[in-house]
Amino acid sequence: MTKIIQISDPHIVPKGQLAYGRVDTAAPLKSCVETINRMLPNIGPVDMAIVAGDLTDFGTAEEYQLFRDIMEPLGIPYCAIPGNHDNVAAMRTGFADQKWMPNSGPINWTEEFEDLALVGLDSNVEGEAHGHLTDATLDYLQQKLAALQQKPVIVAIHHPPILTGIEKMDIQNLRDSRKLQTILSEYHGELKLVCGHIHRNIIASFGSVICQIAPGTSHAVSMDLRVGAPNCLTKEPGAFLLHEIRGGILTHCIPIGQFDGPHLFYPDKS
Ligand SMILES: [Fe+2]
Ligand SMILES: [Fe+2]
Numbered sequence: 001m002t003k004i005i006q007i008s009d010p011h012i013v014p015k016g017q018l019a020y021g022r023v024d025t026a027a028p029l030k031s032c033v034e035t036i037n038r039m040l041p042n043i044g045p046v047d048m049a050i051v052a053g054d055l056t057d058f059g060t061a062e063e064y065q066l067f068r069d070i071m072e073p074l075g076i077p078y079c080a081i082p083g084n085h086d087n088v089a090a091m092r093t094g095f096a097d098q099k100w101m102p103n104s105g106p107i108n109w110t111e112e113f114e115d116l117a118l119v120g121l122d123s124n125v126e127g128e129a130h131g132h133l134t135d136a137t138l139d140y141l142q143q144k145l146a147a148l149q150q151k152p153v154i155v156a157i158h159h160p161p162i163l164t165g166i167e168k169m170d171i172q173n174l175r176d177s178r179k180l181q182t183i184l185s186e187y188h189g190e191l192k193l194v195c196g197h198i199h200r201n202i203i204a205s206f207g208s209v210i211c212q213i214a215p216g217t218s219h220a221v222s223m224d225l226r227v228g229a230p231n232c233l234t235k236e237p238g239a240f241l242l243h244e245i246r247g248g249i250l251t252h253c254i255p256i257g258q259f260d261g262p263h264l265f266y267p268d269k270s
Contacts, residue, residue: 002116003044004154005076006241007032008052008196009216011085012067019057019218020233028218028238029070032256036240037075039254043242046076047113050120052196052214053083053158055091064094081120082107083158083196084129084172088122108140115245116152119144123159129172131159131197133180142183150189152249160195160213162204168231169198169221181207192249194241201239201253212251215239 010029011019019025040046051071056063071078079100082088088107095101100109106122121141123131133141145153161177163170174180174195184191185207192210199216200223215238222232238256243249 001245002113003046003242003244004116004118005036005046005049006052006156006194006214006243007049007078007217008214008240009054009083009199009218010051010067010070011054011057011216011218012063012070013057014060014062015066023219023233023235025057025218026066026070028256029067032217032238032240033071033074035254035256035258037073038258040075043252043254044076046242048111048118049074049076049078050118050156050194051078051080052156052194053081053123054085054196054216055080055083056087057085059085059087059090061090061094064090068094079109079111079118079120080107081156081158082122082124084124084131086124088124088126106134106137106140108137110144112148112151116154116249117144117148119153119155121155121157123157123174131157131172131174132176133157133174138179138183141180145183145187145191148189152190152245153187154192154194154243154249155184156194158196160197160202160211161193162202162206162211164198164200164202164204164213165225166198166200166221166223167227167229173197177206184209190248192243192251194243194251199233201241212241214241215253217256 159174
């Protein structure tokens with residue numbers, strides 16, 4: 001029973017700085033690592049974690065080093081895909097020692113487990129907020145899916161190809177996604193698409209597959225579905241996802257932090 005944790009959008013900034021002048025992003029990622037490590041005996045074993053993009057806010061070498069320093073105590077290995085806030089070249093250099101990091105081209109990789117495969121795809125468009133998958137990336141996905149035959153698959157892309165109703169994010173989603181939809185929908189096994197970018201837990205259909213967007217670790221894009229709503233963040237509690245094979249692919253959303261409990265519902269009955 002493969003289990004994968006998904007962390008998304010940590011937006012690490014240089015030490016001592018706040019993202020957008022108001023969000024401490026390092027402390028919530030540290031808290032996320034602590035939460036996962038504390039929970040592992042109850043929810044594990046977990047095979048690996050994926051960080052679904054926007055590891056850093058500005059894509060600098062200093063930020064990638066700080067990200068790695070904060071993630072270092074995590075009790076499971078992790079892979080990462082770039083988001084729009086990342087810089088593919090700097091990220092490649094920052095993780096050059098990791099076997100999942102390709103030497104050149106888009107940061108696409110595949111990890112195979114006994115009953116699940118995880119495919120990470122690079123949707124970064126340099127200097128742009130929206131996402132796009134190049135023909136090379138779509139070919140990579142197509143070839144990987146063909147080789148996996150009917151094995152359950154999670155495909156991870158930072159930018160969601162769906163519309164969420166949050167207007168300022170929908171204009172920077174994954175563009176030109178028709179071919180992706182065809183490739184995913186034609187897969188013969190179970191397949192789930194997981195994303196980041198919106199910093200909210202959102203679930204939708206994309207063709208014949210389920211698309212789930214992960215919450216962020218430190219701040220959410222504000223919940224405002226009005227036309228013309230301003231582009232805002234809200235410091236909602238951070239969370240991460242746990243994907244596991246339990247019959248099919250099942251996903252839990254777990255808040256970051258330490259909370260009162262667990263308490264027995266009926267202590268007298270033990
Ligand atoms: Fe983000
Ligand atoms: Fe993003």
